[in-house]
Amino acid sequence: MKINNIHILFSALCLSVLTVGCSSDDDFMTTSPQPTPSMEMDFSGSFSQVDHMGRPGINTVLSSSAQIKNMHNTTIPSEMLATFQTSFETQLEGLHDAYAVALGADPADINFEPNILGDILNGPEPTSANNPNPVSATVLTSVLAADVLEVAPDAPTTYFNAGTGAPNFEGAIGLTGRTLQDDVIDISLILLFGGETGARFNGEGGLPQLVTDGVAITANNITSSFPYIGAPE
Template identity: 85%
Template sequence: MKINNIKILFSALCISVVAVGCSEDDDFMMTETPTPNPPVEMMEVDFSGSYSQVDHMGRPGINTVLSSSAEIKNMHNTTIPSEMGAAFQASFEAQLEGLHDAYAVALGADPAAINFEPNILGDILNGSEPTSEDNPNPVSATVLTTVLASDVLEVAPDAPTTYFNPGNGAPNFEGAVGLTGRMLQDDVIDISLILLFGGESGARFNGEGGLPQLVTDGVALTADNITNSFPYIGAPE
């Protein structure tokens, strides 16, 4: 009986100590003055020094495809746009024709018989009239590489912003718009390959009839991965 009384008394004392401790803590918390946050120090960024340009991102893939060497590619990346055309148009055109020659050899054909074919941009420039001797397609290899050598995106205030919109498609591409800017939905690599290797129909080297597949990289652009808030592209799939 005494042992039980001692146990009860000890338990009561413990409960009292805990209750008093809590009460004291609560009183302390109620009366303590909160410590203000320390002031945030503004960091000063030092922009002094020498800087060099290392890359352009106006038209992805163009430099990779049309530069025939790592040296030309690196030079193109460090050249200002106003000087690009004069510096790289000729080498880009030679590379474009050289790629067609390489595909001709792979197909067992005469390289002289397979050259760059004026592309679908000509239909945009010509309007609804089909290309003919009297209405030639103006997008020769020289014209195209002159445009592509300067790694900038054009702005067309009076036209829809798009890298290329084919309108109603071949053969006349009525309503088509090209190279007036770039939207996230634009599959820039496929469009570039079509302009380089698709010819007037856009499907010249489309992998059919024994021809190589040169008008797509085979990577689809999923429109549902585009968002309306920064950074505007969803997580990788």
């Protein structure tokens, strides 16, 4: 009899928890008129992927055609590296050639220069013949071809933090996630065109300005409540 009573009590508790847990259904409106079963969200049917936005701007810069851009937007991340790395690298080198022609220089003399991420991988030791910068055009486009954000549970979340800055970038951290304060477009342009110091093609000395889009992120546009970004400035 005691066992039956325990079963009855347990069932009653489960029913009460279920009733309380279901008392507020996020799929229904809370304003009048009161919701009806026909207002439930219907997720049946076929869906298609139309866009990625892990790293804004990468597809725009490194896709050499609208066809490649559209393909990249609809490709699952696990297939992106094999599908797009080669074309992204070709486009990256092609952009450097185009800037060389615009500057009246030999395209063979202006190529992608291994960038500031190399200092993260190398550690505090400066890049040298014995400690080369490993971030070649192939390495960089292999990372950027897959439009996903990495997660580093043992490091601060940031798209890129230059640490002490050039020339050694001591304490620099890169590609460990993304925060609202990260100027993703500028960082991406620096990785693509900034070279080992981050300042190559900075608009000085007759060179084009390729390491910034000229649009700053201000603290006034970041809020502490959803959607966390204020009105356009």
